[in-house]
Ligand SMILES: Nc1ncnc2c1ncn2[C@@H]1O[C@H](COP(=O)(O)OP(=O)(O)OP(=O)(O)O)[C@@H](O)[C@H]1O
């Protein structure tokens with residue numbers, strides 16, 4: 001550490017001044033071009049011959065206000081479902097990924113099962129899983145059958161854990177074998193090596209794609225409504241049927257985007273951090 | 282007393298015989314240097330001794346106990362053998378201190394306090410006390426390799442295996458690692474080291490073994506093997522090294 005106060009040279013000050021000017025300039029240019037494009041778009045859309053009809057049936061402010069409370073109530077269900085399903089799918093996905101990496105003939109059946117799980121649920125359309133689970137299984141009339149909501153959530157968890165397992169597995173396999181050799185040479189068992197050396201590195205590396213899948217899941221939570229529970233999309237559908245106006249769907253759509261923004265922002269943040277770590281900065 | 286005794290070791294990769302009936306004995310407090318051309322099997326031998334590779338024939342004894350016998354738990358054996366790799370292999374997600382205390386805590390059941398006190402002691406001794414909380418990517422290669430050695434020492438191993446621990450380092454960083462190994466020798470640590478640094482082998486080793494085609498074809502005190510080799514393969518190898526200006 002030097003104790004001499006740092007005084008930038010004239011050349012360095014000139015360089016910094018130039019950079020500052022360049023930054024101001026590019027912000028101004030960006031603002032101007034955004035304004036121009038926005039104005040053009042607004043004219044093009046509102047000037048379209050069918051604009052008035054579209055505005056009436058999709059953008060009616062009164063209907064939007066009336067539908068909002070019900071759609072919001074539905075959205076609350078989406079949020080709760082998303083949190084529960086995301087946590088469950090992450091845990092199940094991690095478990096399946098670990099099972100798939102087990103070595104040795106003893107584990108062959110477990111490995112085969114985990115592998116076929118990821119093949120099946122990545123191939124199967126989510127809608128079919130929801131229908132079979134939420135509408136099919138109650139038909140069995142078993143004792144203590146969970147509600148349709150839980151069954152729909154389970155369908156979501158089953159499908160998404162298939163994807164998440166593959167992301168986790170990619171992360172586990174991206175950890176260099178020399179890390180395993182180092183851990184084992186210290187006397188750590190296979191399990192301890194996984195727990196303390198491989199998984200922490202793997203999860204850090206695949207956090208961005210994991211979060212991305214959770215963003216996708218956020219939208220698919222709405223599909224559970226197909227089986228009956230009233231979520232935001234279903235609430236909008238009901239409101240639309242009552243008013244013969246599509247505005248409630250727009251309300252639901254806007255709310256979904258608003259809900260996704262924080263999640264996407266976190267994903268971007270994590271991705272950026274991961275990229276910085278990779279480049280050693 | 283012999284710490285390590287290998288007899289008739291055989292290791293095959295596909296149809297390539299890498300170790301072909303190799304014998305090696307290391308007495309307590311002894312430092313043995315393995316030299317030999319690239320691909321002669323030095324790393325493979327060290328990995329076999331640490332049970333990181335499956336053996337295809339022969340026996341390995343550690344302190345008179347056969348560790349290559351069926352039914353021996355390799356995890357328990359590895360606790361008694363330290364290994365340091367060419368590429369350091371520190372855990373990038375753990376701080377220097379956590380790298381060092383991981384095995385003492387998880388394998389040997391030491392408390393965090395106890396393990397950290399000892400880790401700091403070891404770090405201070407090699408002049409890295411200030412780096413305890415740094416992450417590996419903030420250290421120079423020489424510092425990383427010294428941390429890797431400290432990590433192996435934290436298990437108080439009976440035997441330390443060093444696989445070309447300086448060959449990934451810039452020339453000016455080699456010295457600090459070699460000094461550390463010299464100090465270990467002075468402390469009486471039993472070591473087997475694979476190296477391309479003939480000068481260092483001459484300095485620090487009690488015995489030099491020349492490996493060729495999966496066997497020890499010549500071994501003895503460094504003055505003899507390095508200065509006055511008898512086997513033609515050893516002569517050839519050393520002539521090439523001298524030609525390259527590395528002795
Ligand atoms: N996992 C493996 N699979 C197949 N072949 C291998 C494997 N590991 C080593 N070998 C082969 O075994 C031979 C001996 O390798 P080894 O790494 O032990 O040599 P070395 O003496 O350490 O060489 P160097 O001085 O370059 O480190 C080489 O021919 C190498 O290709």
Ligand SMILES: [Mg+2]
Nearest residue numbers: 323324325445
């Ligand atoms: Mg090698």
